[in-house]
Amino acid sequence: MRVLVWIVEGTWMAAVAAAKQFVPADAQITLLHVMPAEAQAVAREAPQALLGRWHARSTEALQSIAVQVASGLLADARVLLGRDATLNAQGGRVGDAVVAAAQKTDLLVVARDCDHAGEGPRSMGPTARYVLDHAPCPVLLVWSKQADAT
Amino acid sequence: MTVHLSLVLALVGLAVTLAVAVARPTWLPEAVAAVVAAAVLLAFGAVSVGRTRQALGDLAPTIGFLAALLLIGDGCRREGLFDALGTLMARRSNDSPRRLLALVFILAASVTAVISLDSTIVLLTPVIFATVTRLRMTPTPYVYACDHLANSASLLLPISNLTNLLAFRASGLTFAHFSLLMALPTLGVIAIEWVVLTRFFGAELRRPREQVAVSDEVKLPRFTLAVVGVTLIGFLVSSLIGVDLLWIAAAGAAALTVPALVRRKTTLRGILQALQPGFLIFVFGLGIIVAAASDNGLTAAVRAVLPHGESFIYMLGIAAVSAVLANLVNNLPATLILAPALAPAGHVAVLAALLGVNIGPNLTYVGSLATLLWRRILRAEGTEVNLGEFLRLGALTVPAALLVSAALLWAVTRLGA
Numbered sequence A: 001m002r003v004l005v006w007i008v009e010g011t012w013m014a015a016v017a018a019a020k021q022f023v024p025a026d027a028q029i030t031l032l033h034v035m036p037a038e039a040q041a042v043a044r045e046a047p048q049a050l051l052g053r054w055h056a057r058s059t060e061a062l063q064s065i066a067v068q069v070a071s072g073l074l075a076d077a078r079v080l081l082g083r084d085a086t087l088n089a090q091g092g093r094v095g096d097a098v099v100a101a102a103q104k105t106d107l108l109v110v111a112r113d114c115d116h117a118g119e120g121p122r123s124m125g126p127t128a129r130y131v132l133d134h135a136p137c138p139v140l141l142v143w144s145k146q147a148d149a150t
Numbered sequence B: 001m002t003v004h005l006s007l008v009l010a011l012v013g014l015a016v017t018l019a020v021a022v023a024r025p026t027w028l029p030e031a032v033a034a035v036v037a038a039a040v041l042l043a044f045g046a047v048s049v050g051r052t053r054q055a056l057g058d059l060a061p062t063i064g065f066l067a068a069l070l071l072i073g074d075g076c077r078r079e080g081l082f083d084a085l086g087t088l089m090a091r092r093s094n095d096s097p098r099r100l101l102a103l104v105f106i107l108a109a110s111v112t113a114v115i116s117l118d119s120t121i122v123l124l125t126p127v128i129f130a131t132v133t134r135l136r137m138t139p140t141p142y143v144y145a146c147d148h149l150a151n152s153a154s155l156l157l158p159i160s161n162l163t164n165l166l167a168f169r170a171s172g173l174t175f176a177h178f179s180l181l182m183a184l185p186t187l188g189v190i191a192i193e194w195v196v197l198t199r200f201f202g203a204e205l206r207r208p209r210e211q212v213a214v215s216d217e218v219k220l221p222r223f224t225l226a227v228v229g230v231t232l233i234g235f236l237v238s239s240l241i242g243v244d245l246l247w248i249a250a251a252g253a254a255a256l257t258v259p260a261l262v263r264r265k266t267t268l269r270g271i272l273q274a275l276q277p278g279f280l281i282f283v284f285g286l287g288i289i290v291a292a293a294s295d296n297g298l299t300a301a302v303r304a305v306l307p308h309g310e311s312f313i314y315m316l317g318i319a320a321v322s323a324v325l326a327n328l329v330n331n332l333p334a335t336l337i338l339a340p341a342l343a344p345a346g347h348v349a350v351l352a353a354l355l356g357v358n359i360g361p362n363l364t365y366v367g368s369l370a371t372l373l374w375r376r377i378l379r380a381e382g383t384e385v386n387l388g389e390f391l392r393l394g395a396l397t398v399p400a401a402l403l404v405s406a407a408l409l410w411a412v413t414r415l416g417a
Helices: A012-022 A037-050 A060-081 A094-104 A126-134 B003-023 B030-043 B049-078 B081-092 B097-115 B117-134 B140-155 B162-171 B175-200 B202-206 B222-241 B245-262 B268-275 B277-305 B312-328 B331-345 B347-363 B369-378 B387-416
Strands: A002-006 A028-036 A086-092 A107-111 A139-142
Touching: A002 A012, A002 A094, A012 A028, A012 A060, A012 A107, A012 A139, A028 A037, A028 A060, A028 A094, A037 A060, A037 A086, A037 B117, A037 B140, A037 B387, A060 A086, A060 B117, A086 A094, A094 A126, A107 A126, A126 A139, A126 B202, B003 B030, B003 B277, B003 B369, B030 B049, B030 B277, B049 B081, B049 B097, B049 B117, B049 B162, B049 B222, B049 B245, B049 B268, B049 B277, B081 B097, B081 B117, B097 B117, B097 B140, B097 B175, B097 B202, B097 B222, B117 B140, B140 B162, B140 B175, B140 B202, B140 B347, B140 B387, B162 B175, B162 B331, B162 B347, B175 B202, B175 B222, B175 B347, B175 B387, B222 B245, B245 B268, B268 B277, B277 B331, B312 B331, B312 B347, B312 B369, B312 B387, B331 B347, B347 B387
Parallel strands: A002 A028, A002 A107, A028 A086, A107 A139
Antiparallel strands: none
């Protein structure tokens, strides 16, 4: 059995806790984090609006921060999971990347964007809802309440 | 040369210069394109020597002012002001994404208003990205906020945006009067941005937040802050003490630059780079080209298209047309075209046009559709960026912001009358 756990800033602990609780011990787990491309694109390209009054600044620094933070996040998630897992860090359109990665798996673990206090349609943002709507496999959907993380 | 032919030639020169400025080919700097186009217009008699001299004379104080502002922005960067503000923001956010967004709003609006939108876009935005990412939060809402406020909050002071600088002299207002009239419209637009962004990114803002350690040490460069503060006060009282704004800006720039040069924190080469001489020459060239087009019929055509009068509907109309023009080309040439056409109608019309050219670029994150399309052509394969998100956010904020700011500007001018 192959299981994909979608790691998102702020809610990843709940997703990992759910994987710990419900996924069989012999399953292969992959932890996936997707860094959205939009923020970097804005930081990189907004100076175009200034016509010529800006230096051609390197944005490699931003990319390396993003990569470093994502790998730290995934490493922490594996520690919390407490067992072997493949780490997958990507960048791009988040919804599409998660759905594409889920093509080859038997179960996708997704945490909502808020805890029980936000019950209802607003408990998931557009990206999580997109993933739910397009997931090719069964989805384990959990609340993001951090108390569950034990 | 006939007037029609001159107009056609000037418009072609303008189109070519802007195309070069947008496409930025490595073999042809936009300054060269602008100067060559201006020289061609001069050689063919589309613009007279006297008119050229007048256009250069009109632009010179504005360009000098811009140069001083570029040095002030560079000084703030050199002294680590933006990094310190980023760390301070992270520490004060207290684990709350909404609070962090509010701090980004305050920071981006303040930097834009006081040090200009260039600094917010080029210097502050990367700091916000780095800070928020390190806090293990999705940076998207915060970077969008920074980018949007760079445009929205640039309404406030004549120094906040190059468009304001260019239109400021045409408006005939004092620094303090301009700022007073624009204060409420600016607040109105920031309120719209807050409502739209907090709803648009509701999911990101509702997510629980991890405890992430933030560096305890924040060293705010006090001397730099003091210079910026004193310079701002100087601007506000300039008309009272009878000192030209240009000298106050130059004094502020010198106060930040000279000590750094003496202490070898920077070099003459670094200062020259910060001054962006190529861009300053580009604006001079663009000014001559626009003068040629304006004198040969463009001003008349713009006047015919723009609504006249001081009622709310007219002001909204001017703002809307200006926003469209800013998105078709870029707000810099748009302002050069609009300011002379509107100046005779009075300062209210000029301010209404500024609402359009300053808020309008939020429709696209690169300031004009032409630039956006060009970028798309350049990387037809690179679809990893969700372009729809940018455009949707622009469509949600810009029309509402134009409506609210025009209404507030109208109310403020009524109150003053």
